[in-house]
Amino acid sequence: MADTPMIEIDAVSRYYGIYRALDDVSLDIAAGEFFSLLGPSGCGKTTLLRSIAGFDTPTSGDIRIDGHSAIDLPPNKRPTNMVFQNYAIFPHLNVEENVAYGLKRLKLNADDERQRVGNALEQVRLAHLSKRKAHELSGGQRQRVALARALVMRPKVLLLDEPLSALDKKLREEMQVELRTLQKAVGITFVLVTHDQYEALAMSDRIAVMFGGRIAQVATPKEIYQHPLTRQVADFLGGMNFMQAKITSESAVNLSVETTRFGNVTIAKPKGFTANNGQATIGIRPERLRVLWDDAKADCEVTGHVVDRHYFGEITHLIVDVPGLEKPLSVSETNNFGADDIPVGAPIRLAYDPDALVAMAD
Amino acid sequence: MSGRHGIRKSRWLPVYVTAYLAFLYLPILLLPIFSFNNAASTTFPLAGFTTKWYAALWGNTVMLEAARNSLIVGICVSILSTGLAICAARAVTRYKFRGQRATTGLLMAPLFLPEIIVAVSLLMIVLQLGIELSLATVILGQTMFCLPYALSVLISGFDGFDRSLEEASLDLGETAIGTFRRVTLPVVAPAIISSLLVSFTISLDEFILAFFLSGTQPTLPVYIWGQLRFAAKLPSVLALGTLMIALSIILVTTAEILRRRAENRLKAGAAAHG
Numbered sequence: 001m002a003d004t005p006m007i008e009i010d011a012v013s014r015y016y017g018i019y020r021a022l023d024d025v026s027l028d029i030a031a032g033e034f035f036s037l038l039g040p041s042g043c044g045k046t047t048l049l050r051s052i053a054g055f056d057t058p059t060s061g062d063i064r065i066d067g068h069s070a071i072d073l074p075p076n077k078r079p080t081n082m083v084f085q086n087y088a089i090f091p092h093l094n095v096e097e098n099v100a101y102g103l104k105r106l107k108l109n110a111d112d113e114r115q116r117v118g119n120a121l122e123q124v125r126l127a128h129l130s131k132r133k134a135h136e137l138s139g140g141q142r143q144r145v146a147l148a149r150a151l152v153m154r155p156k157v158l159l160l161d162e163p164l165s166a167l168d169k170k171l172r173e174e175m176q177v178e179l180r181t182l183q184k185a186v187g188i189t190f191v192l193v194t195h196d197q198y199e200a201l202a203m204s205d206r207i208a209v210m211f212g213g214r215i216a217q218v219a220t221p222k223e224i225y226q227h228p229l230t231r232q233v234a235d236f237l238g239g240m241n242f243m244q245a246k247i248t249s250e251s252a253v254n255l256s257v258e259t260t261r262f263g264n265v266t267i268a269k270p271k272g273f274t275a276n277n278g279q280a281t282i283g284i285r286p287e288r289l290r291v292l293w294d295d296a297k298a299d300c301e302v303t304g305h306v307v308d309r310h311y312f313g314e315i316t317h318l319i320v321d322v323p324g325l326e327k328p329l330s331v332s333e334t335n336n337f338g339a340d341d342i343p344v345g346a347p348i349r350l351a352y353d354p355d356a357l358v359a360m361a362d
Numbered sequence: 363m364s365g366r367h368g369i370r371k372s373r374w375l376p377v378y379v380t381a382y383l384a385f386l387y388l389p390i391l392l393l394p395i396f397s398f399n400n401a402a403s404t405t406f407p408l409a410g411f412t413t414k415w416y417a418a419l420w421g422n423t424v425m426l427e428a429a430r431n432s433l434i435v436g437i438c439v440s441i442l443s444t445g446l447a448i449c450a451a452r453a454v455t456r457y458k459f460r461g462q463r464a465t466t467g468l469l470m471a472p473l474f475l476p477e478i479i480v481a482v483s484l485l486m487i488v489l490q491l492g493i494e495l496s497l498a499t500v501i502l503g504q505t506m507f508c509l510p511y512a513l514s515v516l517i518s519g520f521d522g523f524d525r526s527l528e529e530a531s532l533d534l535g536e537t538a539i540g541t542f543r544r545v546t547l548p549v550v551a552p553a554i555i556s557s558l559l560v561s562f563t564i565s566l567d568e569f570i571l572a573f574f575l576s577g578t579q580p581t582l583p584v585y586i587w588g589q590l591r592f593a594a595k596l597p598s599v600l601a602l603g604t605l606m607i608a609l610s611i612i613l614v615t616t617a618e619i620l621r622r623r624a625e626n627r628l629k630a631g632a633a634a635h636g
Contacts, residue, residue, distance in 0.1 A: 055529055075532040088530035092548045101544075102534030135626065153534060 004067045006031040006157060006189045007052060012061030014047055014213075021047040022058065023213040029191060029206075031066075031156075034183050036192045036200040039210035040236070046161060048210075049193045053082045053159050066156050081150035082159040086166065087142040089134040095121070095145050096130040102153045120152035123182065140171050147179075151186060158183075160192045164199060176202050197237045201225060209233050229270045231281055231360045240283040241329050245359075247280050255280055255359050260324040261302050265354045273361045281360050286317065286332035288356035291339055291348060298351030304329065305347045309340075316340045320348055390607060397600040404596060415601040425602065428585035431497055432566055435581055438501045440561035443508040444516070447557060451516035455523065466517075473510040480507070481574040488575065495577030503571040508561040515560055515621055519553020522625075552620040559617035563610050582606065 005028035014022040022044045029035045037045035050056040052063060054075035063070050070078050081102075090098050099117045108116070121127040124144035134142065143163060150158055163179070164172045180203050183190045194200050200207045201221040208218045217229045228234035231242065245257035248264065255273070256266045257280055267282065292298055304322035316339040318331040331350060333339035342348065392404075397416070401409035419425055453459075454466050472480070484503050493499060527549065531541040569583040576584055586602060589595045 053533060055533075075529070076535045076537060080533075082530070082533045084526045084530055086524065086526060088524060088526040090527060090530070090545060090549075101531070102536070105535045105540075149530075149534065 003031060005029055006033070006066055007191070008062075008064040009048070009052075010062040010064065012048070012051065012058045012063060014044070014051065014056065015059045020213045022051070025061075025213070025215055027208060027215060027218065029189060031189055032187050034180065034190045034192070034203060034205045036194055036204040036207045037210060038194055038197065038200040038207050038236075040195060043210040044213040045193045045195075045210050047213075049082075049159050049161055049191060052157070052191065053080055054078050079156040080159055081153050081155040081157075082161065083143070083146045083150055083163045085162045087146040087163075089137070089142050089145050089149075091134045093133075094130070095126060095132050095137070098134075098145055099148045099152050101149060116152055120148040123151065123185070124148045139167050140175065143167070143175065147182070151182075155188065157189045157191060160190060162193055162195070164194070165196070172199075179203060201237070209236060211236075227268065227270070227358055228360055229272060231283075231362050234283055234358070234360055239286045239330055239332070241286065241289075242281055242283045242327070243325060244279050245282045247275050247278050250275065257282060257359070259357075261322055262352070262357060263300065263354070265357055267357055267359050270359055270361055273359065276362060281362055282357055283360060284352060284356050284358070286330040288352060289320075289329060289331045290351045291318070291331070291333050291337070291342070292351050293337060296351075300352050300354055301349050302329070302352065303347070303349050306342055306344050309342065309344055311340050316342075318342060318348070320350065393600050393607065394604045397597065397604045399597070402594055402597060404600070415597040416605075418598050419601055419605075422598070425582075425585060425598075428580050428582050431576075431579050432581040432583075435497055435500050435504065435572070436562045436565040439504045439508055439565040440512075440558045442501065442505040443512045443561045444554060444557045446505070447509055447512035447516050448554065451513055451520050455517055455520040456525070469513055470510045472506065477507070477570045481570045484571070485574045495575055497576065497579050499575040499577070500572050500579075500581065503575045504565045504568055507568065507571055508564050511564055512557040512561050515557040515617070516553055518625065519550055519556065519621060523550060552623050556617040556620040559613045559620075563613045563617070566606065566613075567610060 007027075007029040009025055009027040009029075012022055012025045013020065025044070025048060037048060039045045047056055051058050052065070052070075054070065054073060054077075058071070061071075065079060090101065093101065096117055099120050100113060103113050103116060117130075118127065121130055124147050126141065126144050126148060129137070129141060132141075134145075137145065143166075146163070160179075164175050167175060176199060179190075179192075192200070192203065201224075204221055206218060206220055207224050209216045209224065211232055216233050217224055219227075224233065225237055228237065228240075231240075234240040234242075243259065243262075245259040245262075247255060248258050249256040250269070253269055254266050255269045256264065258264050259282065262282075262284070273280070289302075290298075292301065302322050304320040306318050307321045307328055308319035310317040310319075313335075315332050315334050318333060318339065319328050320331055321328045329350070395408070396404045398411055398413065399408045400412035400414070450469055454462065454469075459465075481503070484499075484506075488495065488499050523546075527545050528541050531545045532538070536544060567583060568581075569587065572581045572584050573587065580588065582602070586599050589599050
């Protein structure tokens with residue numbers, strides 16, 4: 001990260017009338033990084049991606065790509081290429097001609113062009129379909145054409161706008177692995193826009209979570225999942241059991257809190273945290289609560305009874321009412337030990353690790 | 363998957379279909395039959411096979427003059443109406459604006475106006491303005507008449523043209539002009555050609571406007587109308603009519619094939635939206 005970042009988003013805002021699609025967004029993306037912009041629809045992630053590509057012009061701020069300001073460059077002059085959400089395969093051209101489309105501008109000799117197209121098609125495993133037209137391709141194959149068509153230009157940055165959203169679940173999971181492998185192989189910067197938390201977690205080096213035109217948190221998938229800075233981020237990425245706790249002492253980096261059922265704990269203070277009437281929002285992920293069977297013991301336990309149960313195949317979600325908590329706890333337990341057979345109404349003991357508790361800004 | 367399970371077969375269905383088709387096509391079939399009949403009258407029984415009516419057409423300079431007029435008018439009308447319709451169709455399919463539905467409605471409404479009324483009012487205007495009747499006035503009148511047809515072909519052709527295709531082209535380094543030439547035009551070309559063919563065909567067969575506005579330069583339908591006064595000329599007219607029908611069928615079929623191809627292409631391009 002000592003080098004110049006590949007992409008520098010510098011105080012970018014985008015207004016549509018009075019609506020702020022992007023509100024003073026700053027962000028650095030390193031060369032060779034797989035970076036995801038994650039958020040619900042309307043959060044500004046697509047506007048940001050299109051601003052990097054040159055299809056949208058920010059109202060203020062600067063975008064530098066590889067050290068040079070790109071803000072005044074049209075899309076065809078930027079060292080970026082894009083994979084569109086609907087793939088935008090040219091319907092009047094076959095696979096090979098689609099991939100060669102951008103190369104025609106470069107006026108390569110015929111052999112070089114053929115070789116680059118061939119290599120790009122190999123890369124996405126489509127060489128055998130090079131003469132097919134768009135309407136003869138499946139969704140997954142179209143996506144590969146779109147990838148090859150962009151990669152063959154050897155861009156510094158590949159931009160992907162929800163590239164997997166049109167695929168069915170099985171294919172989507174396959175393509176996640178494949179995209180990640182491809183990115184490692186070509187070594188260029190990928191910027192992915194997605195609203196799918198699992199996609200972002202599975203593929204990215206780093207994720208920026210966006211809400212309402214602002215970036216809420218930028219971190220590695222693990223960091224963002226385990227230490228969400230805000231309640232909103234925690235809620236968007238997976239489940240979280242929220243509760244209020246009384247702050248007993250506060251340092252620059254830590255908070256000591258008194259909880260109703262999870263004892264007194266000292267936990268890391270998130271950036272931008274402000275106490276609310278001496279109270280803090282803390283939480284624990286459903287899978288960090290473990291069912292204690294029979295007479296098993298744990299250092300930290302909470303007790304309650306099951307009020308509802310949802311079966312998901314490999315796991316079961318148990319809804320556990322704990323006296324003294326404002327909301328029942330959601331518990332995610334694997335079905336190895338029979339969590340799917342726990343009857344509703346049964347008393348239950350849950351073990352937890354105090355380190356699993358996190359504090360979040362509201 | 364087949365319809366056999368859904369529809370109960372009836373013995374009467376083939377009869378009905380045959381009668382239906384006969385009603386549609388028998389009158390038209392009479393034309394070519396009598397045009398090859400070796401007799402001046404159009405009555406059965408047929409008198410024998412001849413191509414002399416066609417040969418006579420070839421030497422008929424007045425008819426050839428009318429054919430030339432029709433060709434000029436047809437080409438001008440198809441280019442003018444398609445050109446105007448391209449702009450309107452693009453606006454209607456590409457942009458969202460206030461009064462979009464009303465505008466589309468107004469553009470298509472002339473389809474339902476009684477043609478004779480339109481012809482009379484056009485004649486009145488032309489005479490008021492002191493413009494001399496000529497092929498130019500026919501061209502203007504028929505352009506107005508063909509516009510909704512061209513528009514409906516083009517709107518169906520442009521609808522679903524995916525804007526991201528143009529963006530993808532720009533993204534791959536192509537200029538705006540290059541994008542128009544390499545992506546926009548080829549993708550919508552079948553619809554444009556289809557619109558040209560449809561407009562040409564309508565112009566070729568159009569009688570009322572041409573009759574009112576053509577002055578001393580008749581188009582083919584006007585010429586045919588004039589010939590009907592002479593019974594002896596009838597077989598020649600039938601031969602001419604046969605040729606015109608054949609040409610119309612070829613043009614419209616080609617237009618329809620192209621229109622469908624354009625539609626399928628656009629569907630294929632945008633199919634990933636689902």
